[in-house]
Amino acid sequence: MKCFECAAELKVVRENRRYKECGLPNVVLRNIEVRRCPRCGAEDVVIPRLEDLHRLLAAVLLRKPGRLASPEVRFLRKSLGWSAEGFAGHMGVARETVSRWENGHEQMSPVAERLLRLAVAHETPVQGYHVRELAAIAKGESAPLQVTARLAESRAGRQRGRPRPTAAAAAGSHSWELAQAV
Ligand SMILES: [Zn+2]
Numbered sequence: 001m002k003c004f005e006c007a008a009e010l011k012v013v014r015e016n017r018r019y020k021e022c023g024l025p026n027v028v029l030r031n032i033e034v035r036r037c038p039r040c041g042a043e044d045v046v047i048p049r050l051e052d053l054h055r056l057l058a059a060v061l062l063r064k065p066g067r068l069a070s071p072e073v074r075f076l077r078k079s080l081g082w083s084a085e086g087f088a089g090h091m092g093v094a095r096e097t098v099s100r101w102e103n104g105h106e107q108m109s110p111v112a113e114r115l116l117r118l119a120v121a122h123e124t125p126v127q128g129y130h131v132r133e134l135a136a137i138a139k140g141e142s143a144p145l146q147v148t149a150r151l152a153e154s155r156a157g158r159q160r161g162r163p164r165p166t167a168a169a170a171a172g173s174h175s176w177e178l179a180q181a182v
Contacts, residue, residue: 003037010035010044016148017045023075027057030150030179053149053176054079055124060147060181062117067142070104076120077102091115107142148179 001010015034019027033046047053058079061072068076077087077098084102088095091112100106108116154175 001035003040003042005042006037006040008037008039011038024071025144026146028148030148048151049176056149056176056178057147058120058124060178062121064145067107068113069142069144070102071144073108074102076116080119080123146182149176150179152177
């Protein structure tokens, strides 16, 4: 594989990477493929099954015991495919209120936060998530959650006892798992 910038041969390594691009400050992806150019330093981070990863992150945030931090509110709103305008409409608040929730100038009310979590649970069904869990949330601090995720062989693949997939097919039978959430 050649570098797009300088055409030198890329070096492929596996590393833990902070996934800041998702908008959440503390998400670490374990052991993912990074293609780095030894000459110019350009790098390409390979994140397979992105949708699956975002579903996992949404599911983790739904169960967060404390209040949602502002980047988490934005992440969940985007995971619903809602614009800020649409979010304001669904929640029955002004567009400026959404801005304040998402830039940290105002904390969502506990009622609004439950509504957001319910919408996410409804739109991207999360296995075993029960409305009961909402009673335990929306208390305490709103520090962003620290999440570590790893790509693991999917349960379906393991159950069928298939032989280990080739690297090319691997992404298809793997799914993102939660390694740690603090
Ligand atoms: Zn290069």
